[in-house]
Amino acid sequence: MRLSKKERQAKLQQALSNDPFLTDEEMAKKCGVSIQTIRLDRMELGIPELRERVKRMAEENFDQVRSLSPEEVIGEVIELQFDQSGISILDIREEHVFARNRIARGHYLFAQANSLAVAIINAEVVLTRSAHIRFVRPVKMGERCIATAKVIDTDRARFQIQVKTRVNQEIVFQGMFHVYRLEEEGRT
Amino acid sequence: MRLSKKERQAKLQQALSNDPFLTDEEMAKKCGVSIQTIRLDRMELGIPELRERVKRMAEENFDQVRSLSPEEVIGEVIELQFDQSGISILDIREEHVFARNRIARGHYLFAQANSLAVAIINAEVVLTRSAHIRFVRPVKMGERCIATAKVIDTDRARFQIQVKTRVNQEIVFQGMFHVYRLEEEGRT
DNA sequence: CATGTTCTAATATCAAGTACTAACTCAGTA
DNA sequence: TACTGAGTTAGTACTTGATATTAGAACATG
Structure with a gap:
């Protein structure tokens, strides 16, 4: 029997945490459910779509690089x-x-x-x-x-x-x- | 008179380097040319599309975070x-x-x-x-x-x-x- | 004048979604 | 038994930010 809703959602969060670049489609395959189910899960868990996730990561990185990088001289x-x-x-x-x-x-x-x-x-x-x-x-x-x-x-x-x-x-x-x-x- | 092609492309690269999150549309507005022109420029300069750029930044960050981040300690x-x-x-x-x-x-x-x-x-x-x-x-x-x-x-x-x-x-x-x-x- | 460069426009298509509606599957229950 | 509701699936219309391709202007230059 396949996973219960809770188990699936836990699995989802786990999967995303070690590969945030998964599309809904890939996740659907992994869990053996339809894309729509995955979308509903994301809604419930408050997980944004792939592009949004990726963008946020990039932004964080960019800010860091900006504030830290010109360290030719410290101070x-x-x-x-x-x-x-x-x-x-x-x-x-x-x-x-x-x-x-x-x-x-x-x-x-x-x-x-x-x-x-x-x-x-x-x-x-x-x-x-x-x-x-x-x-x-x-x-x-x-x-x-x-x-x-x-x-x-x-x-x-x-x-x-x-x-x-x-x-x-x-x-x-x-x-x-x-x-x-x-x-x-x-x-x- | 507006910028020459070269000037525009230089400006483009400049603009992207301090804000890599610009869409073609925004860049077109900035330069006062059509979106298509911007796309051609990107082709020539080998600059990937917004999403690709953002994804790469996120990936770099992700890798770094994984391999380097515990820089609690140097070395x-x-x-x-x-x-x-x-x-x-x-x-x-x-x-x-x-x-x-x-x-x-x-x-x-x-x-x-x-x-x-x-x-x-x-x-x-x-x-x-x-x-x-x-x-x-x-x-x-x-x-x-x-x-x-x-x-x-x-x-x-x-x-x-x-x-x-x-x-x-x-x-x-x-x-x-x-x-x-x-x-x-x-x-x- | 023809030619080439540069730019603009238009259309079809794609990926990865959102938003929404509808319907199917069961399990529990009044 | 028939009804209800949670969970799931399906399908359509629309959105963004593109690609790919074709076609046509504007303009300088040999």
């Missing part, structure tokens, strides 16, 4: 004095925190600081040599991290840069970065 | 002995490198090491206190970074973890991480 650099100092802002959002406790993952704070340290130096290629960092207090979702960096020592190719990150004046992260630039032969 | 942890040691692999890809020279951004190496250091500790909430790190040599696109971490000191709530990252046996990054766990009141 937004808002002020920059080459070889001297710079300021960058990073708003801690969903994607930066541990799901469990909404505390920012350390590597985002590091990334903001590192990006800023590298951005300050006016050269084609700048690499980090080493860093000594300290996470002074946990940062929570929604907090705005303002990192300030200043070059405190240099010998032309190597730079020592101090970065302090604050949330409302309060220091949450600080680090000392040693970065260096690769001199390229044909540079102007 | 793939392949071995883990709680409170003792761990190993993680990170393949350096496009998204990890500077576009200009294909050298990996420091913060990805840091993130791999930091994620691993935090993962090792068997507790609900583990945070990084400080780190002393050194980028021994630049890592290029395509290289596989294998990070090994071991706990070298602990006093129950605080841990000192050494992480070494290698590409083909050669050390490219090393760091000493101090992490700590938050004891939660009601833990078993």
Whole structure:
């Protein structure tokens, strides 16, 4: 005997969750019922049609890509004095925190600081040599991290840069970065 | 006078790149030409129809979500002995490198090491206190970074973890991480 | 002038639906 | 027994956003 209505609907939801690209026709075949039955089931379960499902998935994806992708630099650099100092802002959002406790993952704070340290130096290629960092207090979702960096020592190719990150004046992260630039032969 | 064919096609691609959900009809309106013209343009440019575009985006997303999404951790942890040691692999890809020279951004190496250091500790909430790190040599696109971490000191709530990252046996990054766990009141 | 490029128009068709109406199958029951 | 109702199937008309194809303008250019 074939499945009861409830069983079929459960099966449907299951099937859709691991392949949301099923048409009504395919689902009908799978369940051994008519297309109309599947449509009624979808109505009852509030499942939109294939195209709508697909569109929603694509939209979610698109939004994410938009908000996240230009991560050439983590944080937004808002002020920059080459070889001297710079300021960058990073708003801690969903994607930066541990799901469990909404505390920012350390590597985002590091990334903001590192990006800023590298951005300050006016050269084609700048690499980090080493860093000594300290996470002074946990940062929570929604907090705005303002990192300030200043070059405190240099010998032309190597730079020592101090970065302090604050949330409302309060220091949450600080680090000392040693970065260096690769001199390229044909540079102007 | 309206746009030339080339200009229109350029405009089309532009428009689609910041809103891929445009129908032919909407694009026709935007460009002040007939739908048929837009279709011809799409043919020439090899742009699939709306539904196909949307479907592809959704599929990419779906695949990514399946394969990549648990990026709770950067790099793939392949071995883990709680409170003792761990190993993680990170393949350096496009998204990890500077576009200009294909050298990996420091913060990805840091993130791999930091994620691993935090993962090792068997507790609900583990945070990084400080780190002393050194980028021994630049890592290029395509290289596989294998990070090994071991706990070298602990006093129950605080841990000192050494992480070494290698590409083909050669050390490219090393760091000493101090992490700590938050004891939660009601833990078993 | 003929020719070719570019554009527009019109028609038939498709996939994957919605919306609606009608009818069939049984099982329980008044 | 006849009736009722849930569950299912069938069929039609319509919608969107296309494809595929054919045909005809508008206009420049050799």
